[in-house]
Structures are given as C-alpha cells and as structure tokens.
Amino acid sequence: MRREISAGIIVYRKTKEGPKFLLLYHGHDYWNFAKGKIESEERSLAAAFRETREETGLMPRDLHLAENFKVYERFTFRRNGQPVFKIVIFYLAEASMEHVKISSEHQGYGWFLFREAKKILGRYRDSQRVLHQAYDFLRHKRYGAAPRAAAPGPGTAPQEKTPTARN
Numbered sequence: 001m002r003r004e005i006s007a008g009i010i011v012y013r014k015t016k017e018g019p020k021f022l023l024l025y026h027g028h029d030y031w032n033f034a035k036g037k038i039e040s041e042e043r044s045l046a047a048a049f050r051e052t053r054e055e056t057g058l059m060p061r062d063l064h065l066a067e068n069f070k071v072y073e074r075f076t077f078r079r080n081g082q083p084v085f086k087i088v089i090f091y092l093a094e095a096s097m098e099h100v101k102i103s104s105e106h107q108g109y110g111w112f113l114f115r116e117a118k119k120i121l122g123r124y125r126d127s128q129r130v131l132h133q134a135y136d137f138l139r140h141k142r143y144g145a146a147p148r149a150a151a152p153g154p155g156t157a158p159q160e161k162t163p164t165a166r167n
Helices: 044-056 114-120 125-143
Strands: 002-013 020-027 030-032 034-037 063-065 071-079 082-095 108-113
Touching: 002 044, 002 063, 002 125, 020 044, 020 114, 020 125, 034 044, 044 082, 071 125, 082 125, 108 114, 114 125
Parallel strands: 002 082
Antiparallel strands: 002 020, 002 034, 020 030, 020 108, 063 082, 071 082
C-alpha cells in the first residue's frame, strides 16, 4: 500500500464568541484545514508553515504557534483504484489577522465557531477529531487546566460533506 505524509496547521483566531477556526473550501462540498505533502528533506513543521502560507497567504510571523500541540489524522483512501494510507500531522496556531488570501486550489474560506466547524467537517471523522482536540486544548489553556493527551485514534476514509454559510 502506498503511503503519504502531509502536514498542516489548524488556524484559529480569538473572538468574543470564542475561537473561530479557519476552514478552506476545495469545492464539491469539501472543507478542510490548510495542509499539504511534506517535500523530501523537509520537516513537518516547516511543511505545515509552507503549506499554510501557500494556501492562505498567512506568513509564519502572522501565526502564533501553540506549544505542545501536535495531532495526527490517519486514514486510507483510493487514488486511481489503488489504496493509499495517509498520515497528516497538524499543529495549532493563532492568526493575528482575519483576512486570508486563498490559493487557486481553493474556492473559498470561512472562520467558524467550533460547533459550526464540526458540522461543516461533516462525516470526516478524523478531521472532526483533530478539531475537537484543538478546541479542548484551547479551552484547557484558557482555564489553566492541563490538556488531555491527544490520542491518535483510528483513521477513517473521507466521505462527503455538506457546506454551510461562511462567516
């Protein structure tokens, strides 16, 4: 089975209503975080920053990386009839600005509160799980409690998602 490793950043910004998470719209009812393949000889964090810059225009100076947060998605999907096992390494960072400039590979973006983001991620259980881990991490950080350990959990194959209104 072919194997791919990608990296990305779960980007959020603070609002009065709570943290809002940045989701990118790829078309065909598919929303997700900024992420992409790790290039040869590249470290996962460097790839995560590079992909976030390429897909959102957010530079590393525009992001405040959360310490001690690193979670994984693991799932299998089919490409050209062949199974591919994919691992995505996610970091968490607070954005210093609301406006992003999306790449040509995306059709839109939105900033969503946790509940909205969870609905938008729909049936992509691994994406929902890493979002939940990010949200729990931020809640525990806010109230001074130690965050729970982020369990990798089993991977699931992507399925269709239903888009909702953007904020």
